[in-house]
Amino acid sequence: MTIQINLNQPPFSFLDADQLDWLTSRLDLVFFNAGAPILQQGDQAPGIYIIYKGVVEERDPENGQVFSQYGKEDLFDVRAVLEKSCKHTFAAVEETLCYLLRADDFIQLLEQSGDFSVYFNTDLGTQQSMVERQDSSVSEFILSRVDDDVIRPPVYVSAQTSLARVAALMFEKKHDALLVRNGQDIGILTGTDLIKATLIGDKTKQTRAADIAQFNLIGVEYGEFLFSALLKMTQHKIERVVVRKEGQIVGLLELMDMLSTFSTHSHIIAMRIDQAKSLKELVVAAKRVETLIETLNGQGVKITALMELVTTLNRRLIFKAFELIFPQRLRQSVCILVLGSEGRGEQILKTDQDNAIILDNEHDREAVLPLLQQLHQALLDFGYPPCPGGVMFINDSWIHTVEGWQERVDRWLHSGKPDAMMNMAIFMDGEPVCGNPELFWPIKASWQLETLRSSIVSARFAKSALQFETPLTFLGNIREDHGKIDIKKGAIFPLVHGVRALAFEHAIDECNSLERLAILTEKGVLDSETAQGLRDALVFFLRVRLRQQLESETPNRGLSQQLDINQLRSVDRNMLRHALHRVKKFKQQLVQHFHLENF
Template identity: 30%
Template structure:
């Protein structure tokens, strides 16, 4: 082959060595002068072209695609065997040429490679947008023991009984305690407790020091994690004692080590459950950030990351509120998450959106201060305050049932501007602590009121027109030219999908706040075309995945998180997928405009 082909670019990076050799054997180079047609409309296509030097542009299009070095183009035409657009050389260009038969044969044998050529937008996005980043687990194994979740040692003296040890393990949610006895430091575990019971000992009188084991298996906190795992494996044990220059500083459990090396979620959930102080809860919030980075690096789908984070986030906030709320308050109130938090689609620590419904007639003098403290602590935990004041500390979002219903009615009487957004925020409410029946009372009132006014639904849906940011053509992005305005992923796509699904769900009486579940329910109920629902779900997942990667980079660089993504952050493949995604959004917006007759408002 006259020149070396770059197999590190998608989709060619998923080819095996044997498959790459097949490419090399049949690949050729072809020259095109500036302005010369590469593929014409309805022209027979017998090869896949990939730019080596120069560039190819789509001619005669309002939103033209352009392809630079390493970019394959008109892949759908390759499958169909006929050109679908007019592609010309933008300058004198040299292109790699791979015969169509070879490419199609590989698409049948390699599903990941074949996904790039699918015409089904949902499949194309689902297969390619969430591919693993090939991060090696080796770097985690080479982390130090001190970086892992080492548990605080729980000590008993040699006068304590076996029953005392059992009570201590239950109280502290641990599986072992350490004993200081005449023989030195020993360890007593759940297995030792089980054996003591089977042996028929009197747990009240039997000294734990007599049942403890004094041949400790230890690792230094500066040892590598793989050394800790090797020690556990070699001795067939479930934990090791961690030391600092020979002094005991903690215990590392095998289950926590494995959680650290996998997705970290089990560990964080256990931390939240065990948290007895605000500092322990704050640490759990910090560990959630690390978990997100780890899962993203392992290529886990953004929807699965969101589900995990949402579940942990709900537990964290419920636990925090229980710590600061007045005694017995949870029997009279309902804590709600709103907006993206309520939908279970918030991954990064963005603005707070929360509210508190209060039983009519319940007035505790300490409740306002507790609500303010709740929001203050969340700021300390890394969750910025809501610029619009959608928080417990705001009396508007902390009311008794009756007044809150009347406030909703006022918003629905004048569903414009801020009121419209407040209604949308409320529609995503999810109860996470306290009395859920209080939420159900307000939800049913809200739904009945909407059902009585057909025009209200149209005004509710109108923001998809008012807040939509029409994306500029992607030509500059694909060519790498500088662009003053980065693309706002939220305004250009995420908001339209989320609010469109929210509006259709409200009309159809779909219960539940999550956008993916709303789309699925709308499709199953015949309120939305099934293929369109699948396309929208995958388009949303792709946009959220782009935002997550962008946000993690911003956090690493110490910048505030936003939705504006610069052209140079996107690969050629991501640009290609983004164009597909924005086309899905454009069709959905047209559907909403027609369905709710938004042009008449």
């Protein structure tokens, strides 16, 4: 029998060629009329079904609630086979053809293939990792780890060693950096440090090594991925890190050693940003970030690492533009904030601008306004479209002094109106990226006052998480929006805002949703299983959205929130269902927690 479905995708692609051939030989084709029952509650399933044509609906027999609809190449009901009993009912919505893999044959494959078995007996996060590993044309760089092949053994000198002796050792050992012992402290001294101290500065050959060494060492663990080390170098603007193993320094990892072995562009972009002398040069660097995203996504870099890297590069872009535009005398008199997904560090492809500014003194407004127009234009040139809602520092509503912002926060929270609460939510995700960050902390402290975070205010703040429906009933056989769902409204926003509402209630400082989830778990607000499920769901939503955005040929691809269900493989639709169920359950928890049925 010729098989008319694609088995060269997860989970069947976890089988080897012989197992796949055997599976193909064991499949039977079965037909169901429209409305015909396939499985009833309590039935022992004859096997797992793979839909070739048609639609199957899963319902709760007690209340008729539709859990899912299954379409071409979707599987059901694995749980009924593993648990020996069907929990729900399954019926054909229209004339349906399915391939049936008998229960005994399915169990035999689970016993023969480790990955195949793990996929069906694990959580959403592990399933994602397995699928990503198979999907990606993973480069050697992404899979490589920090080990003896890439690190240099450490060379130590004492605190009293002269700079002349340090230079001689560097030449002798062919190292550009040595470690300096100063009592219990260990610092680092580089060739660049030597040049600055002796040729540019006032140090002599007899100066002690400890006098110019840097003791705030940045390190990575032996065995970490090389990409993690590169990310730290990019974030801290350094070209080497120390490598630790069980707490002890075992070597140095140099950027040049890494780049001589593996090709990557993130550090080159970062250096171009730092060295830029004009906004035109910054625009060139900004345009390379999107190419970097496509490359690293194709190479299998995890979405969380990609977010962190892109956040670092984008904030350096904005900071450098700020330095080029704002005169020195005004830089400490203002604080530029990025808000929304950029503030949370969850933006990958550029979306619309969300930003604000804090003035130290109202008298500076007149001098600052034309500079903000220049910075706004620079962001447009970098690829950030204007915010449709006007949340930008060029608008009066988003320019205030510290006192002005504190009053505005107070008005938002006391108003309780949906627009005011959404403004508060956007502002709550603010992170300072330019100017004087000290201007922001008293404003942030103002909404963490217990008097402003009453149960009523917290409930009003949380209510927005319920404003969009979870699009579960459209899966598999979407009946509107031409087969598309709005992944932001239906999935990402309710999850992110629900987590944000809990963070608001408990005065949590962190902005990133994944970090907020970790802290909420530590505080006992969420149990570990719920938090991990939400984390896995958010990572999946971001990954599947990015994949379709990168495949789009429209301008401003980052603005696209429409997820085309028909472009998803069965395995992705299945994970999407699971992730959406997590969001739906989380919204129900929010209703109970904040008593939202009263609002």
